Amino acid sequence: MLSIIIAFPKIDDANNMKNALIRNGFEVNAICTTGAQVVSIANELDDGIVICGYRFSDMHYSELNNYLPKGFEMLLIASATKLEECTDNNIVCLSMPIKMHDLLNTLQMMSYNYVRRKKKEKDKPKLRSQEDKAVITKAKLVLMERNNMTEDEAHRYIQKNSMDSGTNMVEMAEMILSLM
Template sequence: MPSIIIAFPKIEDAMNIKNVLVRNGYEVNATCTTGAQVVTIANELDDGIIICGYRFSDMHYSQLNGYLPKGFEMLLIASANKLEECTYNNIVCLSMPIKMADLISTLQMMYLNIARRRKKEREKPKPRSEEEKAIISKAKLVLMERNNMTEEEAHRYIQKNSMDSGTNMVEMAEMILSLM
């Protein structure tokens, strides 16, 4: 579950939002009153959501957004006229006075977005090592010499057979090399 950090200049505001979230089943990792505290805590976590106000004693929300590590999203809560100044596409905004239902539904949307991003990261293919690339190249060369294939045909042959057998390309290349 993504981390939640709540940051407002007044600790009472942060605690009020924390209490609402906890009552609705969310776990809040930290409440802060300065941007520096948020950055310090965020750097210790993998990803998450920063729920914050417009201005802190040490920085503006836009500066805080620039300091956040990759994987964090920001939910800015401010008055409607302050939100008009927010032109950042990566910041989700809610205007004051805030409705509990709006806060919860917005948070759910942000959670889904983070879950989608995590899944996409996991599904990215891992880069092959030089050793693995060399094994595949050797198998291609063997296929090209013995079967008069082009490099592209040899690659497709290894790829198709690895998919058909449910093995990865490196394992299929090793099988081809051991057979020939």
């Protein structure tokens, strides 16, 4: 689930933002007044969005962005003149005074991108270890020697049989090796 951390130097600003988001169906995990608090909470969570102001008592928004864990995105809310200084393309910016409609649309867009990114990561094939690669290669070599297959044919044979039986390629290669 997407985590939202709200961080502004003034606790009243953070609470107002939190209340507005909760009224509009968003779940807020934490509110903070310093960058160190944000980093500490973000390290406990998997990923999410940090909605923050330009400057904290202990750090600047760009420093905070550098300290955030990999799965976090930043939504910077500041005056238009301050936003001109924001050159990082990975930071989403909204200028003050903020319109609730713009904030909600931006958060929905960021949430959509989060879901898309998570789906891509999930669909990405897992890397095989050297041991797994060695088992598959050994099974291919056995098939090539005994059945006069090319390497591509042996690979396809292992792949097809693993899909047909509902096992992964490493397990199928191990079965082939145990049978031969």
